[in-house]
Amino acid sequence: MIKNLIFDLDGTLIDSSEGVVEAVNHSLRQVGETERPAKEIKAFIGYPLKMMYTHFTQVPFEKLYPYFQEKANHTVISAAKMLPGVENALSKFKRDGYKMAIASTKVRQHIEAIVGKFNWDKIFAIYSGGDEVAKVKPDPAILKLTLKRLNAEVSETLVIGDTINDVLAAKAVPLKVVAVKSPYCDREELLTKQANFIIDSINDLYDLLTNKIDLKK
Numbered sequence: 026m027i028k029n030l031i032f033d034l035d036g037t038l039i040d041s042s043e044g045v046v047e048a049v050n051h052s053l054r055q056v057g058e059t060e061r062p063a064k065e066i067k068a069f070i071g072y073p074l075k076m077m078y079t080h081f082t083q084v085p086f087e088k089l090y091p092y093f094q095e096k097a098n099h100t101v102i103s104a105a106k107m108l109p110g111v112e113n114a115l116s117k118f119k120r121d122g123y124k125m126a127i128a129s130t131k132v133r134q135h136i137e138a139i140v141g142k143f144n145w146d147k148i149f150a151i152y153s154g155g156d157e158v159a160k161v162k163p164d165p166a167i168l169k170l171t172l173k174r175l176n177a178e179v180s181e182t183l184v185i186g187d188t189i190n191d192v193l194a195a196k197a198v199p200l201k202v203v204a205v206k207s208p209y210c211d212r213e214e215l216l217t218k219q220a221n222f223i224i225d226s227i228n229d230l231y232d233l234l235t236n237k238i239d240l241k242k
Contacts, residue, residue: 027234029177030118031168031200033186034129035070036207037227038111039139042067044097044104049077051100052092058082070209071188073130073161094132101131102138110228115148117231127152128171128184130161151175163193168200185230192220203230 032038035045046067050060061081069077074093075086082089118125125148129136133154140146151174158166172182184195187207195202196219204220205227224230 027123027181027183027201029124029126029175029182031126031128031171031175031182031184033071033184033188033191034127034131034136034139036187036209037108037185037191037205038115038127039105039107039143041101041105041139042070042208044100044102045070047100047104048093048097049081051096052089053082055092056082056084056088058084067208071130071162071190073155097135101135102142105139105142107143108227110226112143114227114231115145118234119148121234123234124151124175124177125149126171126175128167129153130155130167130190132156162188162190163197165194165197168194168198172198172200183234185227203233205230 035041046063049066053060058081066077069080074090078086078089115125127136127149129152131154133152133156136152136154140149140152151171153167153171153174155161155167158164158170160166168184172179175182179198179200182200184191184200184202185205186192186195186202187205188209192202192204201221203222203224206223206225222233224233
């Protein structure tokens, strides 16, 4: 019996990719590096920023990160858009009594601002950010922290994400995980990493939770 839902943020509930692109390119400009195409940057959304920068520059991450945060504090929040179907799905889950949480690689400050922007304060009981753990996804630390904050049992909790890192982090706990298709990961990769289910949109999650599809699969 699933009672708790832990959601990833980018690519699962929202799209803030344009704001991330702007912040990354701002940081590169500040250290004299060449801007990168949006497509290249978006391919790393859901992965640690530190890893992404190694593909673009040899400048130390510690020098780039303050510039990223300086810009991201404005651009990521302003660019954030709720993905289609999310508002309707979340209201159904809330109505049906699920406890919901967010576990994201975004820093907690940004998660709080996004929760406020969309008036999700009464939807999400808990949220955890990447700056609250020593290692971000695919490490399971952020999911373990969120489980603790929810006071939730593993057997009663489902993770919903959109990338390989979400699947790997959930499996490492271990938690059941549903992958939502997004621009940041393809279906074959998600199948390879053994997501329990892959759905086309967040609306399809409701069918799983109302037993139209067997969660024991």
